[in-house]
Amino acid sequence: MKVVLLGYMASGKSTVGRLLARQLGLEFIDLDEYIEEHQKKSIKNIFSEKGEIFFRKLEHQMLSEVLDKEESIVLSTGGGTPCYGNNMETILKESDLSVYLNLSIPSLVERLSKEKEDRPLVKNIGEEELPEFIGKHLFERRPYYLQAKHTLDCNGIDAETAVEQIKKLL
Ligand SMILES: Nc1ncnc2c1ncn2[C@@H]1O[C@H](COP(=O)(O)OP(=O)(O)OP(=O)(O)O)[C@@H](O)[C@H]1O
Ligand SMILES: O=C(O)C1=C[C@@H](O)[C@@H](O)[C@H](O)C1
Ligand SMILES: [Mg+2]
Numbered sequence: 001m002k003v004v005l006l007g008y009m010a011s012g013k014s015t016v017g018r019l020l021a022r023q024l025g026l027e028f029i030d031l032d033e034y035i036e037e038h039q040k041k042s043i044k045n046i047f048s049e050k051g052e053i054f055f056r057k058l059e060h061q062m063l064s065e066v067l068d069k070e071e072s073i074v075l076s077t078g079g080g081t082p083c084y085g086n087n088m089e090t091i092l093k094e095s096d097l098s099v100y101l102n103l104s105i106p107s108l109v110e111r112l113s114k115e116k117e118d119r120p121l122v123k124n125i126g127e128e129e130l131p132e133f134i135g136k137h138l139f140e141r142r143p144y145y146l147q148a149k150h151t152l153d154c155n156g157i158d159a160e161t162a163v164e165q166i167k168k169l170l
Contacts, residue, residue: 007101009079010111017076047120067094100148
């Protein structure tokens with residue numbers, strides 16, 4: 001059994017994924033953490049020292065590696081994972097369930113304005129520019145996210161409720 005969570009930065013993939021895996025008794029893999037362990041470096045430092053293209057190639061390679069495993073897993077992807085190369089195709093082919101955690105722009109702005117520091121793509125975006133940046137970025141990315149088998153509306157629900165909803169899809 002392979003469950004894959006996807007969605008924009010700060011939509012809750014890591015939080016919900018960890019909780020879901022614990023409740024299902026499955027191994028949890030967070031693709032960002034997996035990459036950090038492989039490189040022995042934070043995502044922030046990978047971006048600043050090696051650049052985004054290096055990161056995207058590594059992300060592509062690590063995604064295939066993780067989905068190739070025999071074991072049942074819950075995989076939380078990075079915010080950009082489905083949007084590069086044939087990653088979304090791989091996710092659809094290799095997973096039993098894929099869920100897009102959908103959150104409104106205002107909610108994403110609220111969460112990201114508090115947690116920009118470790119997220120290189122938004123780190124240098126000012127408070128005023130954040131809604132416009134996220135709006136445009138989501139416009140580009142949503143077509144990929146929407147290819148997931150299911151879309152879960154995460155507005156106004158806590159992580160525990162999101163987990164309950166995903167369990168119903170299994
Ligand atoms: N359902 C929820 N309700 C309220 N806050 C939440 C919920 N899910 C997650 N959060 C909070 O939102 C923030 C971002 O969550 P998280 O790190 O899980 O997002 P992510 O999708 O993994 O982001 P990234 O793509 O950058 O890795 C955290 O502070 C987390 O505690
Ligand atoms: O949305 C993105 O492109 C990213 C999201 C994070 O999960 C990390 O994978 C990284 O910061 C890039
Ligand atoms: Mg995460």
